[in-house]
Amino acid sequence: MTWTESRSYCQSISGDLATWGMRNASTRNWIIENVVRPGAYVHYWIGLSDIEQEGIWKYIDGVNATAANTDFADGEPNDSLGDADCARLQRENNYRMDDDNCGQNYRAICERTLN
Numbered sequence: 001m002t003w004t005e006s007r008s009y010c011q012s013i014s015g016d017l018a019t020w021g022m023r024n025a026s027t028r029n030w031i032i033e034n035v036v037r038p039g040a041y042v043h044y045w046i047g048l049s050d051i052e053q054e055g056i057w058k059y060i061d062g063v064n065a066t067a068a069n070t071d072f073a074d075g076e077p078n079d080s081l082g083d084a085d086c087a088r089l090q091r092e093n094n095y096r097m098d099d100d101n102c103g104q105n106y107r108a109i110c111e112r113t114l115n
């Protein structure tokens with residue numbers, strides 16, 4: 001799914017792309033160790049983008065990205081080809097964060113609140 005399709009999918013199951021769980025390092029690492037399934041070209045969209053303003057990374061729940069609440073891989077985000085506005089967990093970087101073209105087809109990490 002594209003990043004936008006991933007959001008729609010997560011919303012269809014009463015959630016959205018992951019934000020809190022990505023900001024929290026121990027939760028993020030738990031997800032990477034227990035939920036992520038390695039595979040060729042398999043990466044995971046998360047709820048973080050710089051769609052609104054290039055270079056300003058923001059979680060979809062409105063929280064601004066900081067060094068403390070993100071885990072971008074070395075050299076990322078690099079706005080590759082001037083067209084990378086959505087964040088993924090990238091397989092080749094041990095599922096650290098990378099910015100990529102929002103139209104790529106990846107899996108989604110959804111998140112929802114349990115009542």
Ligand SMILES: [Ca+2]
Nearest residue numbers: 050079084085
């Ligand atoms: Ca960008």
Ligand SMILES: [Ca+2]
Nearest residue numbers: 078080098099
């Ligand atoms: Ca990148």
